[in-house]
Amino acid sequence: MKYISTRGQAPELSFEEAMLTGLARDGGLYLPAEIPVMSQDDIAALAGQPYEEIAFRVMWPYVSGSFAEDEFKEIIARAYEGFGHDARAPLKQLNENHFLLELFHGPTLAFKDFAMQLIGQLFQVALKRRGERVTIVGATSGDTGSAAIDAFRGLDAVDVFILFPHGRVSEVQRRQMTTPADSNVHALAVDGDFDDCQAAVKDMFNDFEFRDGVKLAGVNSINFARVLAQVVYYFSAATSLGAPHRKVSFTVPTGNFGDIFAGYIAKRMGLPIDRLVVATNQNDILHRCLSGQGYFKGDTIPSISPSMDIQVSSNFERALYYAYGEDGSAVAQLMDELKQGGFNVSQGAMEALSENFDSGRVSEDETLATIKATLAHSAELVCPHTAVGIKVAEDHRVTDVPMITLATAHPAKFPAAVEKASDVHPPLPSRMSDLYERPERVTRIANDLGALEDHIKRHIAE
Ligand SMILES: Cc1ncc(COP(=O)(O)O)c(C=O)c1O
Numbered sequence: 001m002k003y004i005s006t007r008g009q010a011p012e013l014s015f016e017e018a019m020l021t022g023l024a025r026d027g028g029l030y031l032p033a034e035i036p037v038m039s040q041d042d043i044a045a046l047a048g049q050p051y052e053e054i055a056f057r058v059m060w061p062y063v064s065g066s067f068a069e070d071e072f073k074e075i076i077a078r079a080y081e082g083f084g085h086d087a088r089a090p091l092k093q094l095n096e097n098h099f100l101l102e103l104f105h106g107p108t109l110a111f112k113d114f115a116m117q118l119i120g121q122l123f124q125v126a127l128k129r130r131g132e133r134v135t136i137v138g139a140t141s142g143d144t145g146s147a148a149i150d151a152f153r154g155l156d157a158v159d160v161f162i163l164f165p166h167g168r169v170s171e172v173q174r175r176q177m178t179t180p181a182d183s184n185v186h187a188l189a190v191d192g193d194f195d196d197c198q199a200a201v202k203d204m205f206n207d208f209e210f211r212d213g214v215k216l217a218g219v220n221s222i223n224f225a226r227v228l229a230q231v232v233y234y235f236s237a238a239t240s241l242g243a244p245h246r247k248v249s250f251t252v253p254t255g256n257f258g259d260i261f262a263g264y265i266a267k268r269m270g271l272p273i274d275r276l277v278v279a280t281n282q283n284d285i286l287h288r289c290l291s292g293q294g295y296f297k298g299d300t301i302p303s304i305s306p307s308m309d310i311q312v313s314s315n316f317e318r319a320l321y322y323a324y325g326e327d328g329s330a331v332a333q334l335m336d337e338l339k340q341g342g343f344n345v346s347q348g349a350m351e352a353l354s355e356n357f358d359s360g361r362v363s364e365d366e367t368l369a370t371i372k373a374t375l376a377h378s379a380e381l382v383c384p385h386t387a388v389g390i391k392v393a394e395d396h397r398v399t400d401v402p403m404i405t406l407a408t409a410h411p412a413k414f415p416a417a418v419e420k421a422s423d424v425h426p427p428l429p430s431r432m433s434d435l436y437e438r439p440e441r442v443t444r445i446a447n448d449l450g451a452l453e454d455h456i457k458r459h460i461a462e
């Protein structure tokens with residue numbers, strides 16, 4: 001399997017090379033040159049299998065040239081052994097045909113652990129084989145950072161620098177990033193918003209002298225391995241509800257478009273997904289775009305679902321690549337226009353997007369009301385991101401197709417909003433109960449590329 005850039009001007013790479021490379025050298029995002037299709041029989045055979053087995057069967061065609069079969073099976077086993085639920089991604093029924101896919105049983109209580117625990121293992125094996133060391137720089141609105149730190153802390157072959165927007169993540173998210181004592185972990189509180197952090201990471205990749213000098217690697221969903229690992233739970237959930245003999249729909253709380261893009265890949269692999277519904281908070285660039293209003297940046301407004309406070313949605317570039325008929329130069333031109341503020345999507349591309357995606361936007365009051373109503377009607381205490389998903393799912397649910405909403409984080413990561421909505425304080429799991437007492441280690445830093453690069457160069461393998 002070869003990997004190609006969405007902008008068509010970067011070298012084709014193997015899975016391992018694409019994983020270690022991060023952003024393509026033409027500024028684009030790597031994608032498999034062809035998406036493998038599973039037969040309906042192979043999909044049916046996934047039903048009832050352990051999560052690890054489903055993960056192997058779904059991901060193997062993508063990685064097979066880079067890892068040996070037994071090696072990959074062991075990597076998967078190690079990745080998910082620390083999860084707090086045997087099913088890894090259990091389904092809970094909310095009402096007659098609406099289900100919650102719980103993705104928060106990993107070590108840092110958010111869906112990011114599914115991919116990050118896996119790529120932590122993949123990086124270790126690949127770097128050891130190559131005898132190399134890398135510098136991981138990641139941007140986070142709260143959950144990617146804590147998951148990355150958990151997956152890479154203490155590893156000899158990796159320094160990990162995480163940029164998060166100062167004052168715009170929850171206290172639990174911040175403490176998950178600032179309390180690990182490992183010397184290879186560096187938490188940077190940037191004076192800016194998540195979009196600034198993500199833009200800085202991409203600028204570092206486009207600064208080849210810096211990139212090559214520090215051997216830069218990325219673990220945001222820039223990295224296709226992140227998206228790939230997230231494809232798996234679409235298969236596990238859909239087959240447990242009767243796919244491929246029955247269609248299902250998914251609603252996905254969305255910010256950077258990585259999680260829902262994984263659903264799109266699952267659909268292209270043959271999983272009978274009816275609708276993929278994008279659920280946004282008040283930072284609604286994706287909802288506006290999918291409603292035909294073009295893709296134009298607005299100011300990012302802090303919300304009670306802070307992980308989705310995103311206005312430049314990195315993986316939307318991958319969706320545009322397919323919507324524009326796999327035309328890398330068209331995507332490159334759109335991304336140039338985005339630097340000036342935004343662009344209108346062509347009619348043909350809008351039609352292609354509408355074939356797969358619906359969308360909805362949820363206000364802060366609606367989010368609080370949904371947390372309260374979900375507890376009252378289904379006895380489930382949900383995080384604000386999940387509540388955004390549930391509200392949009394209920395607006396899009398049809399009677400004859402089961403709707404699965406992705407529960408992307410544990411309510412205890414956002415106790416203030418959850419308590420405000422429900423009067424219930426969600427406790428942290430006991431293994432984290434001293435999180436508020438642990439000492440924090442963090443550097444406050446300006447939103448300035450030079451200052452960030454300089455800091456990173458000075459602190460590598462300190
Ligand atoms: C809890 C939570 N929900 C939803 C999202 C949005 O996911 P994505 O950025 O893949 O669209 C994020 C951030 O990624 C998140 O941390």
Ligand SMILES: N[C@@H](CCOP(=O)(O)O)C(=O)O
Binds near residue numbers: 219221258
């Ligand atoms: N919501 C994310 C933002 C980064 O997304 P990623 O999937 O590209 O890593 C977060 O929690 O950091």
